[in-house]
Amino acid sequence: MVLPAKTARFFQETGDVAKFTGRFFSQWFRPRYEVTEFFRQCFVIGYKSLPLIGLTGFIMGLVLTMQLRPSLVEYGVESQLPAMVGIAIVREIGPVIMALIFAGKIGSSIGAELGSMKVTEQIDAMEVSGTNPFKYLVVTRVFAATMMLPVLVLLGDAISLYGSYLGVNIRGITSFRLYWAQIFDNLAFSDVIPAFIKTFFFGFAVGIIGSYKGFHSSKGTEGVGRSANSAVVVSSILIFIIDLIAVQITDLLGFN
Amino acid sequence: MTEELFIPESALIKKRSDEVISVRNLYKSFGKNKVLIDFSASLYAGENVVVLGKSGSGKSVLIKCNIGLIRPDQGSIEVLGKRILELEQDELDKIRAKVGFLFQSNALYDSMTVRENLEFQLRRHRIKISQQEVDELVKNTLEDVGLVHTIDMMPVELSGGMRKRIALARTLILKPEIILYDEPTTGLDPITGKGIIELMLAIQNKYKSSSIIISHDMNCVRMVSDRVIMLIDGACYAEGTYEEIIKMNDPKIKEFFE
Ligand SMILES: Nc1ncnc2c1ncn2[C@@H]1O[C@H](COP(=O)(O)OP(=O)(O)OP(=O)(O)O)[C@@H](O)[C@H]1O
Numbered sequence: 001m002v003l004p005a006k007t008a009r010f011f012q013e014t015g016d017v018a019k020f021t022g023r024f025f026s027q028w029f030r031p032r033y034e035v036t037e038f039f040r041q042c043f044v045i046g047y048k049s050l051p052l053i054g055l056t057g058f059i060m061g062l063v064l065t066m067q068l069r070p071s072l073v074e075y076g077v078e079s080q081l082p083a084m085v086g087i088a089i090v091r092e093i094g095p096v097i098m099a100l101i102f103a104g105k106i107g108s109s110i111g112a113e114l115g116s117m118k119v120t121e122q123i124d125a126m127e128v129s130g131t132n133p134f135k136y137l138v139v140t141r142v143f144a145a146t147m148m149l150p151v152l153v154l155l156g157d158a159i160s161l162y163g164s165y166l167g168v169n170i171r172g173i174t175s176f177r178l179y180w181a182q183i184f185d186n187l188a189f190s191d192v193i194p195a196f197i198k199t200f201f202f203g204f205a206v207g208i209i210g211s212y213k214g215f216h217s218s219k220g221t222e223g224v225g226r227s228a229n230s231a232v233v234v235s236s237i238l239i240f241i242i243d244l245i246a247v248q249i250t251d252l253l254g255f256n
Numbered sequence: 257m258t259e260e261l262f263i264p265e266s267a268l269i270k271k272r273s274d275e276v277i278s279v280r281n282l283y284k285s286f287g288k289n290k291v292l293i294d295f296s297a298s299l300y301a302g303e304n305v306v307v308l309g310k311s312g313s314g315k316s317v318l319i320k321c322n323i324g325l326i327r328p329d330q331g332s333i334e335v336l337g338k339r340i341l342e343l344e345q346d347e348l349d350k351i352r353a354k355v356g357f358l359f360q361s362n363a364l365y366d367s368m369t370v371r372e373n374l375e376f377q378l379r380r381h382r383i384k385i386s387q388q389e390v391d392e393l394v395k396n397t398l399e400d401v402g403l404v405h406t407i408d409m410m411p412v413e414l415s416g417g418m419r420k421r422i423a424l425a426r427t428l429i430l431k432p433e434i435i436l437y438d439e440p441t442t443g444l445d446p447i448t449g450k451g452i453i454e455l456m457l458a459i460q461n462k463y464k465s466s467s468i469i470i471s472h473d474m475n476c477v478r479m480v481s482d483r484v485i486m487l488i489d490g491a492c493y494a495e496g497t498y499e500e501i502i503k504m505n506d507p508k509i510k511e512f513f514e
């Protein structure tokens with residue numbers, strides 16, 4: 001059986017990404033540990049995306065609240081507004097939207113950075129300097145992305161809920177304390193924990209796909225652009241796929 | 257050891273005791289593209305060998321094999337007496353510390369300053385030296401290439417010729433016994449190129465290193481080469497001094513000197 005070229009390439013690449021991921025797992029626990037570089041990446045990755053995540057989170061909370069209000073008013077449950085928004089943001093919208101923004105910002109920058117390092121032989125230069133480029137560049141970035149996205153999502157959720165608080169207060173007044181009380185009364189551990197856990201996977205996907213695309217960048221500046229671009233596309237799709245799997249698992253485990 | 261006494265003279269030419277790199281029967285292809293086909297050559301202590309070949313003939317692939325960046329499909333490579341294809345990572349890194357590599361595209365780390373670029377080379381090879389010695393070494397090496405004032409600049413702020421010099425400094429900082437130059441003058445104007453060539457000769461004099469230089473710049477070939485190797489059709493097509501090569505009457509060789 002002969003597969004169409006595109007399909008064959010898809011399977012080929014999926015296999016390559018799997019191999020690349022396998023290489024990550026076989027290398028990360030072996031010394032030498034690039035601790036300094038890991039913390040530097042955490043700082044770079046976290047710091048770079050914080051303003052963007054904060055801003056989009058804030059707007060998202062505000063807009064979502066304003067959009068939901070009319071429907072709730074119609075059913076006479078306007079008082080449930082904070083609870084609804086809180087659940088929507090914490091369980092689903094916050095993690096996914098922020099992961100997508102993270103993919104756009106960090107996935108593309110990892111793809112472009114490693115891609116240009118690849119085509120200008122910087123990765124080769126590292127290797128001859130007695131450095132394992134996979135550990136120094138890939139393992140640190142993937143780990144940093146995995147660790148930083150959950151932190152960013154927590155912060156983003158908080159900012160988003162604050163935006164929502166302002167949204168609630170555009171019409172009608174709710175005190176700050178009452179608002180938060182309503183949110184936390186309606187949020188259970190089973191809402192927060194699965195949502196929190198899946199963000200680690202989102203971060204990992206963004207890191208590994210960005211690194212893979214960069215490491216396998218083809219020659220020339222066009223190749224670098226293409227790696228950056230496809231890093232974003234592929235990791236965004238992966239985020240949705242992981243989300244889909246996560247919801248099935250939480251459902252099966254009865255976390256709802 | 258004693259066996260050497262009985263080796264006939266013709267074989268001795270092939271295996272001299274001052275051989276620092278020995279490449280034997282190297283094959284390398286990328287898919288259907290056969291790049292190296294039974295390539296053999298040697299580098300002896302203290303000499304400058306220029307490898308001449310067309311663009312795409314596999315010159316970069318050849319020297320990258322010598323330092324373990326590309327794995328050949330077949331053949332053997334000995335560098336400073338070690339068979340590098342069979343070495344463990346640690347051992348390979350030790351050899352790599354003794355072999356400098358000047359990349360065709362310089363390969364300076366864009367995210368680091370000139371100082372950090374040089375320091376990286378020192379630190380990563382786990383050489384135990386104090387910060388003071390590192391600073392000293394960085395400064396001295398930059399003096400060798402005449403660019404001390406760029407120490408805190410980023411690579412993007414430098415001109416092409418300066419970047420080449422910094423890349424050279426980074427290669428030199430470990431005082432390598434062998435230096436591999438991948439097209440050191442390509443992309444530079446003739447005057448800057450000549451400056452780089454003079455620098456290479458000065459380094460050769462100062463550190464007594466041996467080098468393989470890849471080039472298609474005839475000026476460079478004439479000025480630095482003790483010996484020229486013609487890489488044509490994936491093999492060592494001819495070798496000899498510059499004078500010998502230009503006198504050869506082979507059309508494939510003549511092409512280069514028109
Ligand atoms: N990693 C690789 N994957 C596939 N093909 C490669 C790879 N590296 C080199 N090649 C191919 O090997 C051949 C030789 O490449 P190489 O870079 O050694 O040429 P070169 O002699 O250095 O040329 P130039 O003078 O332009 O630098 C080219 O046809 C190139 O396409």
Ligand SMILES: [Mg+2]
Nearest residue numbers: 315316360438
């Ligand atoms: Mg080349």
